[in-house]
Amino acid sequence: MTQTATATPGNRGILRVNPVAKLAAALLLAGVLVLTIDWVSALVALACELVLFFWAGLSPRTFFLRTLPVWLAAPAAALTTLLYGQSAGAEYWQFGLIHITDGSIDLAVATLLRVLAIGLPSVVLFVTVDPTDLADGLGQVVRLPARFVLGGLAGLRLIGLLLEDWRALERARRARGIADRGVIRRLAGQAFALLVLSIRRGSKLATAMEARGFGAPIARSWARPSTFGAREVALIGLGLFVGALAVTVSVATGSWNFVLG
Amino acid sequence: MTSPAASHLRVAGASIDASGWGWRHAGRRAWAVRDLDLRIEPGERVLLLGTSGAGKSTLVHALAGVLGAADEGEEQGRLLVNGTTPADARGQVGLLMQDPDSQVILARVGDDVAFGCENLGVPRDETWRRVRESLAMVGLDLPLGHPTSALSGGQKQRLALAGVLAMRPGLLLLDEPTANLDPAGVLEVRESVARVLEHTEATFVVIEHRVGVWQQLVNRVIVLDPAGGVLADGRPADVLSAEGERLSTSGVWVPGIRHQLPSRHRSASGRLLGTEELAIARSRELVVARDIEVEVLAGAALAITGPNGVGKSTLALTLAGLLKPAAGRVLADPRLAAGAGGEPIRWKSRQLLTRIGTVFQDPEHQFVAGTVRAELAVGPRALGLPEPVITARVDTLLQRLRIDHLAQANPFTLSGGEKRRLSVGTVLATQPGVLVLDEPTFGQDFRTWREIVALLAELIDEGTAVVAVSHDAEFVAALADREYRLAAGLDHRSGSLVTR
Numbered sequence: 184m185t186q187t188a189t190a191t192p193g194n195r196g197i198l199r200v201n202p203v204a205k206l207a208a209a210l211l212l213a214g215v216l217v218l219t220i221d222w223v224s225a226l227v228a229l230a231c232e233l234v235l236f237f238w239a240g241l242s243p244r245t246f247f248l249r250t251l252p253v254w255l256a257a258p259a260a261a262l263t264t265l266l267y268g269q270s271a272g273a274e275y276w277q278f279g280l281i282h283i284t285d286g287s288i289d290l291a292v293a294t295l296l297r298v299l300a301i302g303l304p305s306v307v308l309f310v311t312v313d314p315t316d317l318a319d320g321l322g323q324v325v326r327l328p329a330r331f332v333l334g335g336l337a338g339l340r341l342i343g344l345l346l347e348d349w350r351a352l353e354r355a356r357r358a359r360g361i362a363d364r365g366v367i368r369r370l371a372g373q374a375f376a377l378l379v380l381s382i383r384r385g386s387k388l389a390t391a392m393e394a395r396g397f398g399a400p401i402a403r404s405w406a407r408p409s410t411f412g413a414r415e416v417a418l419i420g421l422g423l424f425v426g427a428l429a430v431t432v433s434v435a436t437g438s439w440n441f442v443l444g
Numbered sequence: 445m446t447s448p449a450a451s452h453l454r455v456a457g458a459s460i461d462a463s464g465w466g467w468r469h470a471g472r473r474a475w476a477v478r479d480l481d482l483r484i485e486p487g488e489r490v491l492l493l494g495t496s497g498a499g500k501s502t503l504v505h506a507l508a509g510v511l512g513a514a515d516e517g518e519e520q521g522r523l524l525v526n527g528t529t530p531a532d533a534r535g536q537v538g539l540l541m542q543d544p545d546s547q548v549i550l551a552r553v554g555d556d557v558a559f560g561c562e563n564l565g566v567p568r569d570e571t572w573r574r575v576r577e578s579l580a581m582v583g584l585d586l587p588l589g590h591p592t593s594a595l596s597g598g599q600k601q602r603l604a605l606a607g608v609l610a611m612r613p614g615l616l617l618l619d620e621p622t623a624n625l626d627p628a629g630v631l632e633v634r635e636s637v638a639r640v641l642e643h644t645e646a647t648f649v650v651i652e653h654r655v656g657v658w659q660q661l662v663n664r665v666i667v668l669d670p671a672g673g674v675l676a677d678g679r680p681a682d683v684l685s686a687e688g689e690r691l692s693t694s695g696v697w698v699p700g701i702r703h704q705l706p707s708r709h710r711s712a713s714g715r716l717l718g719t720e721e722l723a724i725a726r727s728r729e730l731v732v733a734r735d736i737e738v739e740v741l742a743g744a745a746l747a748i749t750g751p752n753g754v755g756k757s758t759l760a761l762t763l764a765g766l767l768k769p770a771a772g773r774v775l776a777d778p779r780l781a782a783g784a785g786g787e788p789i790r791w792k793s794r795q796l797l798t799r800i801g802t803v804f805q806d807p808e809h810q811f812v813a814g815t816v817r818a819e820l821a822v823g824p825r826a827l828g829l830p831e832p833v834i835t836a837r838v839d840t841l842l843q844r845l846r847i848d849h850l851a852q853a854n855p856f857t858l859s860g861g862e863k864r865r866l867s868v869g870t871v872l873a874t875q876p877g878v879l880v881l882d883e884p885t886f887g888q889d890f891r892t893w894r895e896i897v898a899l900l901a902e903l904i905d906e907g908t909a910v911v912a913v914s915h916d917a918e919f920v921a922a923l924a925d926r927e928y929r930l931a932a933g934l935d936h937r938s939g940s941l942v943t944r
Contacts, residue, residue: 315551337549343593344545348809354766355810358802360826360874362793372812379856380808387546393510394539395549395607396563401535406558406571 196240197418198311203320204415205308208422213301215426221440222289224433225296231425232304239307249310253302261295268294300429304422314339319409329403337392341384348380349373457486457647458536458614460507464521466672467502467511476502478520478672484664486614489641489648491658491680494668495694496859496889500651503668504617506530507649508539525615533615535564538608538646542620542887544600549607553579553595554588556603560611571610578606581643582636596752598629602636609640616640618650622657623887626752626915630657637661653889655684655691656699667691695861695891703894705922706901712744712925716780716878716909717763717788717800724758725770732758734771736939738928740878742779745900745910747920750930750939756913757805757882759930759939763911764802764880765789780877797823801871805882805913807863811855816847816866819855823874841869846895861892868896872903879903881912885919897922 197205216228236246247254264287271286318336321327352373356362362369392398433439466478477499484490494500505511506523509530525533538560541547550556554575561571575588582602595603601621608616618637622630634657641648641661650658665683669675676687684691684698692701723734732755740746740763748756761767763774765788775786776799784795791799804810813819820841824834842848845865850858855866864884871879879900885893900923904910914920920927927942 313551315555340548340551340593351804351806351809354761354802355804356812357766357793358764358796358804359810359812359870360794360797360823361812376812383808383856384546387541387543388549390505390510391541391547391604392549392559394508394541395560396535396611397559399534399563401563401565404562404565404567404571406555406562406568406575408568 196238197307198240199414200418201320201324201409201411201415202312202317203324203409204411204418205312206317208418209305209308211419211422212304212426215430216297216301218442219430219433219440220290220293220297220442221433221438222293222296223436223438224429225293225300227432228425228429229296229300229303231428232300235421235425236303236307241307241311245310246307250303250306253299253306256302257295257298260298261291264294265291315407316409319405319407320411323405323409324411330398333397334392337388338385341381341388344384345377345381349377352376352380455612455614455644455646457488457645458526458533459486459524460484460615460647460649461524461527462503462521465506465523466520467499467506468518469502470515470517475499475520475672476517477506477668480521480668480673482666482674482677484647484649486647487645488664489662490650490664490666491655491662492649492651492666492668493653493655493691493696494675495670495696495891496653496861498668498670500668501619504539504619504649504651507615508537508617509534510539535560535611536613537615537617538611538613539617539619540601540605540608540621542623544597544604544624547604547607548592548595548600551592552588553584553586553590553592553603556592557607557610560607564611574610574612575606578609581609581640582606583639596629597625598632601625601629601633605633605636605640609644613646615647615649616644618648618652620651620653620887622652622654627917628752634658634661653695654697656697659684659699692890695889697890703890706898708901708923709905710744710925711905712741713907714742714779715777716740716742717777718775719763719772720775721772722762722769722774723771724755724762724767726755726758726767731770733930733939736772738763738939738941740909740911741925742877742909743904743907744925745904745912745923747924747927748911748913748930749915749920749927751932754930754932756930759928760880760882760911760913761802763788764800764878765791765796766802794826797827797874797876799876800878800880801874801876803867803871803879803881803884805886807867808856810867810870814854815852816855816858817842817851819866820869820873823870827874837873841873844899845869861888864888864892865895868899876908878909878911881910883913883915885914885916893919 212228216225265283266281268287268290270282270284272284274282274284276283314336318332322329322332356369356373460482462480462482465480466475468475492500507525507530511517523530525537530537548556549559557575557578558571561574582605584599584602584606592603622633625633638661652658659680662680665678665680666674667676667683667687676683688698688701692698717740719736719738722736723731724736725731736759738746748759750756758767762769768789774788776788780799784791784799788800811819813822817838820838821834824837842851847862847865850862855863858866884896897919900910928939929942930939
């Protein structure tokens with residue numbers, strides 16, 4: 184009863200998995216894929232991921248909306264590589280520093296696939312992470328100190344107030360007659376004022392937390408259980424499997440291209 | 445399943461003992477509290493009064509154990525809660541503070557209430573039972589997953605109160621819990637506290653300068669003496685009848701004490717600002733009101749009133765040339781514009797100084813200098829006035845606003861009332877023709893309230909136009925010549941003019 188009482192963003196597919204497992208899986212996959220810059224490994228990983236996304240529990244609309252930045256970033260990165268990437272083999276077009284060659288085309292395709300293969304699963308795993316759940320996981324599963332985890336979580340809430348403060352400061356400076364000065368000096372002064380306001384807010388929040396027993400020398404209890412079970416192990420296993428398959432296929436086809444090599 | 449607000453909250457009240465207690469904040473010469481001898485019995489309900497600077501908040505923070513360690517101040521004597529030091533009594537003491545925004549800790553309602561229980565190591569099932577009970581007690585009927593960012597000020601205070609109650613404190617401390625709320629929020633919080641007090645035996649101490657709000661809920665009034673110790677102590681009726689006049693002069697709002705309002709000439713003389721099919725918006729897309737027709741007259745006060753969130757501040761900032769109208773225009777008459785063009789939003793920042801001055805709701809937003817003296821000189825200096833003129837103006841203002849003893853202090857270290865007076869002073873330093881104020885009397889004690897009213901009355905009679913956003917009915921009654929009431933919703937005319 185108590186578990187269902189705390190709101191979770193949903194309970195389908197990936198949404199139910201402990202954020203710590205998502206973090207681990209995403210890091211694992213990215214860790215493997217940044218080791219090489221060939222297109223085979225990235226293509227294998229991407230193919231597996233696209234299949235897995237069907238079970239993630241995200242609607243197509245949510246999926247494309249949230250991953251839109253990745254879909255935009257990947258071609259942009261690929262285009263840059265195409266134009267300025269390391270030249271090798273036949274040259275097709277040249278203009279100033281721009282060389283389009285066999286080598287740069289190869290690299291561009293690899294870059295496109297790699298950005299997608301790392302970016303898409305990261306976004307899918309992270310858009311479904313609720314900061315409170317992540318803090319619960321880091322505190323209970325990873326056993327990071329509660330002071331650090333919850334302090335960070337509470338501070339996160341203040342970030343939303345920053346933009347509002349910034350606008351208010353801007354108006355106040357106009358009203359005080361000092362908004363005509365040079366942009367750099369004005370922004371520097373305003374940034375400092377924002378810093379002062381944030382610190383004051385932060386110390387008020389710290390007092391409020393302390394008044395509720397935060398930091399008391401008592402073993403803390405956790406109102407929301409953060410469990411690590413079969414589902415979490417399975418997700419990390421999947422990440423490991425996709426990474427291993429990508430490496431195996433890449434090495435077997437002789438296209439493994441170690442970045443540091 | 446137990447019914448909410450049940451017998452679980454029967455926690456025995458805590459006692460308070462102070463003997464020769466005092467506290468001096470690090471780096472200050474004067475003691476915030478000193479030579480305090482006091483005994484509060486378990487279950488007593490106490491209203492703690494005193495002038496601003498008498499050390500009420502210091503005492504309450506000390507009782508809650510959040511004053512800090514030895515490096516943050518110097519302590520004298522002894523202060524005990526239930527016979528132990530406040531640091532050891534953590535968890536037995538609950539503190540509700542003034543600012544609704546800095547008391548919300550987590551993103552969801554249920555989690556926020558559970559936070560204190562978690563810190564005290566309360567088992568999970570017990571925690572959630574307490575969360576539901578506490579929310580029911582303060583009358584916050586919301587799902588546990590409701591986002592805390594979507595709450596109003598009054599709701600946030602009730603949420604914080606629920607979080608405090610879930611810890612089952614034997615001592616409940618409230619430090620001006622309604623100072624930052626509009627009248628509806630004040631009622632909400634007061635009703636919640638009244639209901640809580642019916643169900644708990646906890647000792648209750650509240651600081652508040654509006655006596656009327658809490659008078660019926662307490663059975664003892666203690667007045668702290670700024671010079672140290674206790675000035676008066678006893679049953680509410682006795683203390684208020686014996687000390688009412690003195691308390692009132694020192695800034696406490698005592699019901700039934702009459703006060704002299706400044707007399708006004710009431711002679712408006714011509715238009716300074718007007719509007720043309722004005723629509724206002726907080727951010728680029730979010731239009732909050734349209735078809736606004738207001739005129740700002742020299743030598744007269746216009747009050748902007750209406751419920752929370754209808755755009756009163758937005759309208760004031762738009763009239764002040766600080767926010768761009770969503771549609772239509774704000775127009776300055778040539779007499780005010782003095783060659784600067786018709787629309788205030790197009791004026792340079794420096795051109796605003798002598799034409800329209802704005803006092804913000806939060807004074808801290810508008811402070812830009814390191815000392816009170818430098819703060820007052822910012823405007824005149826931006827105008828390029830000669831140094832002797834600047835000095836003369838600043839000196840006059842320092843005296844007029846009773847902050848001359850603080851000339852070298854950092855504006856951020858001032859008390860609430862002093863900050864408010866300084867923020868008004870910074871604007872008066874450039875002698876603008878129109879003065880726009882956003883909730884100038886919010887959270888102010890009676891003394892500062894009277895000073896602000898008197899100062900504004902004087903300015904208006906000298907020919908300044910005043911535009912004030914206010915929830916404060918007494919303030920509006922005392923000053924406003926005309927009242928522009930904003931209503932919620934966009935499907936009809938957004939506001940109407942009420943002539944007084």
